Amino acid sequence: MAVIAALGGLLFGYDTGVISGALLFIQRSFELTAGQESTVTAMLLVGAAIGAFLGGRVADTLGRRGTILLGALGFIIGSIWCAFASSVFELGAARTLLGVCIGGVSIVVPMYISEMAPTHVRGRLVSLNSLMIVIGQLVAFLTNSALAASGSWRLMLGLGAVPAVVLLVGMLILPDTPAYLIREGKPGKALAVMRQMHGPDAELDQAAVAEASASADQRAAERAALKTPWVRRTVVIAMLIGVTQQVTGANAIMYFAPTMMNKVGLSTESSVYTSILIGTASVISCAVGMSIIDKVGRRRMLIIGLIGCAASLLVLAPVYGLSKDSAVGSVASLALMTVFIVFQQAAVSVATWLLISEIVPNEARGLGMGLAGLALWVANWFVAQAFLPMVEAVGGAWSFFFFAVTGAIALVFTLRAVPETSGKTLAEVREYMMAAAR
Template sequence: MHAQAIAPTAAHPKATVVFTCVLAALAGLMFGLDIGVIAGATQFIQAEFKVGDHTIEWIVSAMMFGAAVGALFAGWLSATLGRKRSLILGALLFVLGSLLCGLAWSPASLIAARVVLGLAIGLATFTAPLYLAEVAPEHIRGAMISTYQLMITIGILVAFLSDTALSYSGAWRWMLGVIAVPGALFLLGVLLLPDSPRWLMMRGRREEALGVLRRLRGDAEVVAREAADIEEQLRTPQRGWHLFRENANFRRSVGLGVLLQLMQQFTGMNVVMYYAPRIFKEMGYDTAAQMWFTALVGLTNVLATFIAIALIDRWGRKPILYTGFAVMAAGLGVVGAMMHGGIVGHGEQIFTVAMLLVFIVGFAMSAGPLVWTLCSEIQPLKGRDFGIGCSTFTNWVCNMIVGFTFLSLLNGIGNAATFWLYAALNLLFIGLTFWLVPETRGVTLEQIERNLMAGRRLREIGR
């Protein structure tokens, strides 16, 4: 199905572009569901299969391993099949992996099913932000890409609520398997998407690309100018690996994308997403309270993401990152201090939960959506697939490390020191943001590329 799939809204280009971006961002919903669903299931999996914390770390982190592998191939698939067909493939794998998780008969089979899910997520996390960057006009690009992060948070919340409802019966198979239903709905929805006009141009399908641009932009002058910009850049074909070897400026943008994803993952956010019930257990709560507070974490994550969507194209990327990292460092620092002193009494429990929620707000308003936004903006067109592939691969490798080490850290250095470690990393990220991260608000992708290739310092390529 080509661009004509969205023809009924062609008379309203603003509505069309929002519809297209939101539907593509539903890939984030799939991602969020799978992040969230495992948190509530681990204690029941542990009880049924009679396994220890180390096996649980394998089950949790298997998805991230699959995602890292999926990210390695996502660039090639996105360039060859197109952004739309890559999203379709990701949806198919998501449905398959979800069903296999629900039917798992052993820890090994569950780990294998989680790897399949990871392949789907790795493909989607590469393709969706790339697609969004290519279809959204620059003046709302940040907000549209942030809808991807919003969908992740909504998916996490829905998964947490589902886990809470099913926790009373301990039905962990239903927790993991039921997310095949929204996966199937996403598969149907993504069939309505147009192909990326940039990808169509890359494949020599100019008339189709112009048709999509007309529906997405409406204004003939804007369409002509954007088409001309794309064609100018496409005179040299996509050669990411060659460009990486030959061009030091491109290596800088790839390195920045890798660093940004490392910063996002080592904030400690996914520690909370994967192990929230365990963290609340460390605070002294029983199973029912653990699940409801986990759902509250998901709700806070959703609501705070609206802060980023509201501010990203007004306030700018860097001020939001500074604020977010500072809030996260403060939140985790206080949680560590409370655990170090010993949490006694209901008042101290509630205060510690509140500070953990402050940390969640800091992430959801800053590093969560902004890192994906920046990674899609800083890579030049000719190496964009390669650059985003490298940063997405890094995301999942770091994500896997976080998922695979948290319980070991708790058992090794203690809960207070574990949270202090992540607080210290967030303070470090404030400095890295100042020295290396550019402000890209309101700047076209083409201008960012020109500044990068002219050799300007990374922090200045958005000027």
């Protein structure tokens, strides 16, 4: 169940990662400016912001399973549309559709898994979605590399339809969650699903029943709760944690590393291959981070990650500036980008969503999570939209230095405002946030 649902995460990773290599060949086909390259990349993120904000409400209407099925269908249509796009505008529109699907599944897949999984493995199974995202990015990088010699960007983008078909078929054989079925007035079917997933003696638990009480009245109560100062402060902190993940410049490297390596003298084909190293480091680092975060602590992991990201970018800036047509400089730049990704994926990315999910109080959970997701995706869009024009205006070295500075600002924010939630119950975290606001 978790693996099939987490294919949504794999599609998330594939469609965000595939553009990094495809963009070099798309540029040749359509003769894109730096601004147009950024727009083709960033339109996916515009759609993702919309999908993330609306995903919860769609899941309340269509069900978790129905929403994922709709997302899978959107992934199939969007991938095929990308493959046959005849203009930059058409490609941007197709990428926007894919983005809406990405944003929606980024909210609903963890929701589906958490509502289906037994308590004792819930954390690990929900985290599987995060691991599948970076695996999807690595699959995209490997696909780009395999097709680099042919330059077939249409096939690179179109192959995203394959896992989407598997997700569609897989979700057709899975049931919806007990929480949604109770909400729809089907307690008998909800109990049958519980026993199918957890054994013949399973009963409907209180979490499922409580979840079923969410309604339009609950959403109105959440909006009212945001008027409470400590709740509003906590949601703002959650939103800024989401922004923190992006202002390190992580996705500038994930999306544009081949483009940046191409600018310092590597051939187009060789530049595409460099993403394999970054993608492999990303998967391994994410797996390691997931295995140690409960021992190290969420806040401490975030602090370590931000320090590592800022330091590696501070060194990368001058090295990249001196790397033009230098084999040694190119290798050093790629190595430093990889070090940056290790800190980002092992610490910053792993800690971000876990912290957000733990500090947003129940009083405004649905709306607060939606706002945090919206903030993260808007920041992601800004980074993707601004990066290549910034490189063109001030050069790669100063662009990397800029992200080192913004990463340092994010570190100051984390030290001053982000609590440690490791080892605390959600009730204890809630009490801490209330006290901190006084």
